[in-house]
Amino acid sequence: MHPSTLVQIENSSPAGGRAARGRLPAWLRKPAVHHESVMELKRELRALNLHTVCESARCPNMQECFHRGQATFMILGNLCTRGCGFCSVPKGNPLKREFVLDPLEPDNTARQAAAMGLRYVVITSVNRDDLEDGGSRHFAKTVEAVRRELPGATVEVLTPDFEGNLDAVARVLDAGPHVFNHNMETVARLYSRVRPQANYRQSLEVLRFARQHRPSALTKSGLMVGLGESGAEVRELLRDLREEGATDVATIGQYLQPTRRNLPVAKYVTPAEFDSYRDFGLSLGFRMVFSGPFVRSSYMADLVAHEAGHAA
Numbered sequence: 001m002h003p004s005t006l007v008q009i010e011n012s013s014p015a016g017g018r019a020a021r022g023r024l025p026a027w028l029r030k031p032a033v034h035h036e037s038v039m040e041l042k043r044e045l046r047a048l049n050l051h052t053v054c055e056s057a058r059c060p061n062m063q064e065c066f067h068r069g070q071a072t073f074m075i076l077g078n079l080c081t082r083g084c085g086f087c088s089v090p091k092g093n094p095l096k097r098e099f100v101l102d103p104l105e106p107d108n109t110a111r112q113a114a115a116m117g118l119r120y121v122v123i124t125s126v127n128r129d130d131l132e133d134g135g136s137r138h139f140a141k142t143v144e145a146v147r148r149e150l151p152g153a154t155v156e157v158l159t160p161d162f163e164g165n166l167d168a169v170a171r172v173l174d175a176g177p178h179v180f181n182h183n184m185e186t187v188a189r190l191y192s193r194v195r196p197q198a199n200y201r202q203s204l205e206v207l208r209f210a211r212q213h214r215p216s217a218l219t220k221s222g223l224m225v226g227l228g229e230s231g232a233e234v235r236e237l238l239r240d241l242r243e244e245g246a247t248d249v250a251t252i253g254q255y256l257q258p259t260r261r262n263l264p265v266a267k268y269v270t271p272a273e274f275d276s277y278r279d280f281g282l283s284l285g286f287r288m289v290f291s292g293p294f295v296r297s298s299y300m301a302d303l304v305a306h307e308a309g310h311a312a
């Protein structure tokens, strides 16, 4: 089944509207389900001192993904050196002890991925601007460990911008991921509010470099809508991803405020608007545009890569 079809089954209201605190439109209501398998997976992760962005970023799909046996590993610890307005991953002072890298993390990630029987492994990380290499060596070691442990699996990396350090990007690419993902997150105008320590052109450059450096890897990027951007700005970003980043796959999802400390939602984008972004992206030549309210960059990543033509 086409991944966007899966989302639209549960999100079928045609109405649209401005965000109102505490009230979600019908297409953003998910039934609260709790599965014992979710608790079990959390216990396994904690036992190995592993983290997932699913938990740390309070992803609304967590119950569903964990129940399906899917999770996105978040490496380089559970504390981020940046203060992006949309993100609830814990931030901290890099001088603190908690920032010391766990040397066992690469092998433990590989071991846990194998224990979960994953055929498609997604690895992301916090930003580690405190480290000279941005954590790229540790990132590469993790990709290598997973490829060793699971030689038949597809590996997708969702990387930071490494502050534009292309040697660091190359290091991760040389470890052999099949899919390289770097999220733009939002339109150029909103960077100073949403990603104050990042740079729109720099992120495009990371994607363009990845395409050139490892042409066999699928390139992918994601953005959130509902942060105050206009439709024209989203279309401009999609154009930039195709022209300047030469990106194959785009994911577009609704921003949801993870905690009261994060940026408020400016608008709930309607399913029809998500469809129009998808159609526009496809007209630009993306191999796949996954656009819908609950889409996140790693949501159904295996199906998305398959749709984009990646042969697992």
Ligand code: SF4
Pocket (backbone or CB within 6 Å): 053, 054, 055, 059, 060, 061, 062, 063, 065, 066, 070, 071, 072, 296, 297, 298, 299, 300
């Ligand atoms: S969509 Fe991605 S981040 Fe969210 S729960 Fe699923 S795998 Fe984790």
